[in-house]
Amino acid sequence: MLVLIESLSDQEIIERAKAYDHAVLQHLYEAYSPALFRYIYYRIGDRETAEDIRADVFIKMLEGLGSFNYQGWSIASWLYRIAHDRVVDHLRRQGRRKQETLVDTVVDPADGPDQQSLASLDHAELYAALQQLTDEQAEVIILRFLQDRSIRDVAQITGRSEGAIKALQHRALNALGRLLRPVGD
């Protein structure tokens, strides 16, 4: 059944989803739930809050299916857009309060280069580095390289032009390169 669903076009999936087709909805949930959780988690920095927001995103999807019209947007982009709005709303309520709830430890800068090069980037270090970026840069990094969304999808999700996303991506990677330890140094 899932195989068949994956062969459907975005428009067909949306039409079935609007009819509250159980199989299609289950497919959407299982396909996008982990990615949405990661996206929210990297933006928020708190696992429990990220889970709450992720669940809320799917409820919003159910509520909005009736009025959703296919206009070239993939349903994934629509889900990320819902998540984006919810995250922005959450961050606004939090007043840009820094989240310190990431459980993983940050790599000690005093460690030797060999250890650093061999160490994988943990969540805490990544989150700490993302916090040094602007919101727009952090979001582009997360969507483009942690969620593997295309330039076009990121432009749709964030409501910016593709050119703006490319420029943001370039500046964000340069900034992140300065914040993270170089590989193989």
Add this chain to the structure above:
Amino acid sequence: MNDNLSELVIDAWQNGVSLETLCQQYPHHADAIRQLINPLIKLQQVKAPTLPPRASQAQADFLRLAQHYRAQAGAKPKQRRSLLTQRWLWATATIVFLLCLSGNFVLSASASALPGDNLYGIKRWSESLSLAFTPSDQQLAVRIELVNERQREIASLVALNKPVPNSLLDEVVNETQSIELALAPTHTNDPRRDQLRQVNQQLQTTIAIIPTENLSDDLKHHDLIETLDQSSQRIIASASATPTQMVKLLLEPTIADQPIILSDPTVGPNIANPRVPPKPQTPTLEPTEVVLPTSTSTALPTLKPTKVPAPVVKPIATATLVPTMLPTSTEVPTEVPTATEVPTATALPTAAPTNVPLATEIPSIGLPSATTVVVRNPTAILPTKVPEDIKPTEVPTPQPTVESPTKEPPAPVPAPTKVPEDSKGQPQPVSHN
């Protein structure tokens, strides 16, 4: 390295091209490419965060909720949304809202409009509309307020040195009198009486300050003030009288008005209440009899009773009927036979032929009550008394008997011609003198 090249390098690296290959391909940008790709390599090493344990429960909740939506999926939510999203509905609502808004704006703007302004018609229209929708028991108060508004308009026109339309003056005076009539049957303590009286006085003051150059007819200006003044006095008089008396005053306004008119005999006849065509002649005739002897009897009786009537008669008109006749009547019974003395009544026949029969009838009609009245008002007999003095004291004495003499005159009308011959006059007054 520009944004497009960086995007090209990133795409290539994501498609499996190594960092070294990219650096060799773009040697001039080797450092920039390393700086660009290194964080991507680090990001690749990030372990995906695990979902919290309750995530599976969340999925079950989601699917249950989806089932609920599926069960309810039908016309209900769609109909609501389709109704609310109808463009024509929103367009209509917007137009109606704008119309109400603009209408309200125009009405509020017209509130200060003056006669001659473009919005004045709208103002009057809205006033009449609101009056039409006012409960009947509150309409008088609203009408008084509207008269007050007209008064303010006139004052504003005067202040702006603009001409005051005669039609506006006529309208406001007529409306004032109309309200006065409508208030007649109300209780004397009705606050609207005082309110109308105040408005009336303000109106008089306002009309009085209208520059003469703004008036087409100065005489009319004066008439309006007089009319308003009379109306105001009627309000006061009716407030101090019983309801029945008040109605009587209103029904016979000329009688009550006479004293005021007397001050200006020339104006008197013109100022009569326009709405009450009155029967001024019947009272005027009757009193002449009595007055002639009482007032400066020398000239009046002999000269022209026809001209005198207005000034002389009116006071008596009020007194009329009761007092003046009463004193005479009291004496009449005893002196009826002495009527022969009145040869001097040469004037009487012309002045009031109707009176002659009155005198003869009075004894028979009003004797019982007349005798008592005379005792109270001996002054009426005194010839030195000015008619005006008599009236006020006698007016209040209400006697239905008064009407009888006035009504009966027609019958004896033919008598006058005979009276002088037969009775040789009925000179009660003469006998007094």
